Amino acid sequence: MTAAGFHPLKVADVRRLTDDAVAVTFAVPPDLRAAYGFEAGQHLALRKAGEAAGAVRRTYSICSVACAEPAELTVGVRQVAGGEFSPYVTGELAPGETLEVMTPAGRFGLRGARTGGGHFAAVVGGSGITPVLSIAASLLAGDADARFTLIRSDRTAASVMFLDEVADLKDRYPERFQLVQTLSREEMQTGLPSGRLDEERLTGLLPALLPVADVQGWFLCGPYGLVQGAERALRALGVKRGRIHEEIFHVGETAPVELPDAPEHSTVAATLGGRSGSWPVQAGETLLEAVLRNRSDAPYACKGGVCGTCRAFLVDGEVRMERNFALEPDELESGYVLACQSHPVTERVELDFDR
Ligand code: FES
Incomplete structure (x- = not known):
């Protein structure tokens, strides 16, 4: 291994x-x-x-x-x-x-769920098609009864990524794969009006396209505004949060969080690749920064709370996260945190990157 x-x-x-x-x-x-x-x-x-x-x-x-x-x-x-x-x-x-x-990381996707012939759907913007192409193709190939509806939004026809691959899914699974393409800056020949796929538009569009309540899993992927708007539209249509999976590309700057309850001295203990250590956390730095100073193999990529690569299990102590665009509610409830966004609230914090 x-x-x-x-x-x-x-x-x-x-x-x-x-x-x-x-x-x-x-x-x-x-x-x-x-x-x-x-x-x-x-x-x-x-x-x-x-x-x-x-x-x-x-x-x-x-x-x-x-x-x-x-x-x-x-x-x-x-x-x-x-x-x-x-x-x-x-x-x-x-x-x-x-x-x-x-090596591959990230929790966006089917996460080993048994699909059992369900209906799945995705709302994607721009390059957000990339993971959803993998999800749709894997699902349709692996489950002969599964259906997939892909609603995608691109700026112009020339900016559409993976056009051939998506067309191939349509050819291969004409009964089980449905594609709805919208363009935000160009008129469509198919009669769909141009404009952004925002909350209001999706709230009207989705029930006309598919039986919203029957969809087993929704995959939302793209820029922050699109994903947030799609989530609000789905929630307004009665979809439970647990059926909505999100991956956000590109988030702008957000205001730094206040840390009034930060202890004066704190240490982070971390297990990584089967080895453990314990190190001081300097004032203002994140747990990832403290671990990285001592273990250069600590996993991270964006350092912005978006990609989820730095996900770790909080074994002990309490942390405050600046922002989280990566972990789903069930992961937070199970005790996972983003090390790149976490500051210690207690004097000792223990993380496990291997769990
Ligand atoms: S490194 Fe991307 S969320 Fe922490």
Whole structure:
């Protein structure tokens, strides 16, 4: 069994999807395949090869069908204006080069649920299609009775990622896969009006498209505003929060939280890769920062509360999180926290990254 963490993987293919997006395929050597087994909806953190542990890293969702021992892994990458990593991937990266790739992480997806022929649906914006493509393809291939409705929103027809792959799902599963494409900045030939998929529009649109109450799982993925609007629309239509799964791409700055109850001195004990240690937490720093100073292999990617890579089980003590766009309510209830967003409230805090 290979340890979780970064490994150098060779780029087998870089395929252009749109003007500003590519699909990058990595070749996985046989001895690492078990370590890179993934579930639909998970993502990979990438960083340039040969750079220090603290180098810029970004997470990108896997778009391929779930596999326990993949020989290849494909992620979708859209260029973020002013980004520190995506312009390199979309503009310069070529087959034959090597990137450091973290083993798959993330909890967005079916999470091992038995689907039993249910109806599933997704509302996605822009590059939010990437993990949902994997979820839909894995579900439809793995469960001959499952149905999937995909509602996607893109700015223009030219900016639609994975057009061929989604069309392929339609061809392969004409009875079980339904696609609704909307464009926010262009008229559609199909008669659907243009405009953003916001709460009001979804509240009217969803009941006309599918039996909302019968949908077993909703996957919302894309920019913060779209995901929040879709969640409010679904809740207003009576959907339970437990049936809604969210993954947010791109969140703007939020105000820092006040920490009036922070203890003067605190320590964090952490278990990671089967090894434990205990270290002081300096004033104002997050638990991830305190652990990283001593264990450079602590898992993280966005450091912004979005990707969920730094998820850890809170064994003891109390923390306050600045923000959380990654953990679902049931994970919070079970005692998971985001180390990159957590500050100690008690003098001693214990985390387990292996659980
Ligand atoms: S590193 Fe992304 S949520 Fe903490």
